[in-house]
Amino acid sequence: MDQETAYLKKRFIDLSKRAEDKSIVTFSNFLNLNELNIFHQTAKELYSSFQISGGYDYAERQMVAFIPDALYYVWEYPIQTIQFTPSHPKFAEALTHRDVLGALMNLGVKREMLGDILMLENSAIAVFCTESVSSYLMENLVKIRRTAVTARLLHAADFVYHPVFQEKDSIVSSFRLDTVLADICKLPRSSAQKIISEGNAFLNSKKIQQNDYLCQEGDILSVRHYGKFQIESTGGATKKGRIKYRYKIYC
Numbered sequence: 343m344d345q346e347t348a349y350l351k352k353r354f355i356d357l358s359k360r361a362e363d364k365s366i367v368t369f370s371n372f373l374n375l376n377e378l379n380i381f382h383q384t385a386k387e388l389y390s391s392f393q394i395s396g397g398y399d400y401a402e403r404q405m406v407a408f409i410p411d412a413l414y415y416v417w418e419y420p421i422q423t424i425q426f427t428p429s430h431p432k433f434a435e436a437l438t439h440r441d442v443l444g445a446l447m448n449l450g451v452k453r454e455m456l457g458d459i460l461m462l463e464n465s466a467i468a469v470f471c472t473e474s475v476s477s478y479l480m481e482n483l484v485k486i487r488r489t490a491v492t493a494r495l496l497h498a499a500d501f502v503y504h505p506v507f508q509e510k511d512s513i514v515s516s517f518r519l520d521t522v523l524a525d526i527c528k529l530p531r532s533s534a535q536k537i538i539s540e541g542n543a544f545l546n547s548k549k550i551q552q553n554d555y556l557c558q559e560g561d562i563l564s565v566r567h568y569g570k571f572q573i574e575s576t577g578g579a580t581k582k583g584r585i586k587y588r589y590k591i592y593c
Contacts, residue, residue, distance in 0.1 A: 350377060351384045354406070358388040361408035367417040370406040371454035371472065372396070375564055376541075379549035381406060396457050397421040397470040398503050400592075402564065403457045404547070405472075421457065422476035423501050426467045426483065429490040434465050437486055442467055445486045451475055460503060467491075468501065507590040509574070514585050517576075519543065520553040526589055527568045542566040 354370065361368040373381060378394075385392070388408070396404040397419065405419060426442075428434035435441075442459050446469070457470030467486075471479060480493040514525050523543060524534035535553050537543055543550055544564040545557065557563070563571045570592040577586035 347380055350380045351387070354381055354384045354408075355387055355389070357406075358390045358392070358408045362389040362410045365410045365412045365414065367410070367413070368408045369420055370408075371452075372403045372405050372457045372470075373454075374403055375544045375547055376549065378404060378547040379544065382548050395419050395421070397423060397498070398458075398501060400503070400505050401458050401470070402547075402570065403470075405457070420473040422471055422473050423496040423498070424469045424471065424476060424480055424493050425462075425496050426469065426486070426491040426493050428465050429492045431465060433489070435487055435489045437461075437465070437467070437489060441487050442469070445483060446479070449479065449482050451479065462503075468496070468503070506593040507572075508593055509588060509590050511577075511586070511588050513580060514587065517557045517585060517587075518553060519545070519550055519555040519557055522557050522573070523563065523565060526563070526571050526591075527565060537565060 357368045357370060360366075370381075390408045390410050392409060393407045394404045395407070396402065405421060407417070407419060439459055439461060442461075443456075446456060447453070451471075455472045455475045459470075460468040462468055469479065476495065480495065483493065484490060512525055514521050520531055520534045520538055523529070523537065524531045527534065529537075538551055538553055541549050541551055542565060545555070545561050547562075547564075557573055559573055559576055561573045563573065565571070572590040572592070574588045574590050577588065579585055
């Protein structure tokens with residue numbers, strides 16, 4: 343076990359123990375896919391129950407809430423959603439996710455304080471963050487590249503996000519992870535197996551390093567450097583026994 347993994351596991355266990363000992367809900371920072379995978383490995387060692395959220399459905403970066411058995415109050419995740427829009431739309435640049443993240447990092451905000459960044463319609467941008475940095479971001483993020491932006495806080499009930507997908511139908515010989523990954527990412531099977539063995543494939547936020555792991559309908563597959571996909575449905579078999587299925591590509 344490397345030092346980072348050991349530290350994270352201890353941190354999760356400590357947060358869980360604190361929640362149970364003090365009968366309060368404690369929270370992690372936002373976790374990336376690898377950190378979420380380490381968390382899932384630690385789940386059986388926790389003192390408390392838990393829930394996970396990134397502030398909206400389909401979130402990739404998520405926060406863990408450690409919940410004690412004896413809970414006496416109503417709690418909420420300390421997650422805020424800020425919407426940034428161009429102050430002068432006619433002069434706005436075509437900004438990218440990288441542009442937004444770079445502007446946030448330049449303010450000195452640590453990555454673990456930030457959840458997902460969503461590029462919305464009409465050049466709007468949604469940034470999920472911890473409550474502790476939301477006011478700072480709203481006051482200080484006034485420009486992304488050369489585009490002046492205006493911030494406003496969104497209430498959870500006001501935020502509706504419909505991810506954009508591209509749907510595709512395909513056929514595979516089996517639902518093994520290496521076979522499905524190779525098909526979706528248009529790679530030789532040997533390349534897919536290397537991605538899996540190196541720990542760069544995640545199913546439902548869990549790192550899977552077994553080539554013969556069987557994918558299921560509804561699984562969300564994240565592949566580093568290739569993107570995020572969802573196995574939407576299976577459609578029976580061909581005359582030669584191959585499996586028909588449909589998948590979505592997150593755009």
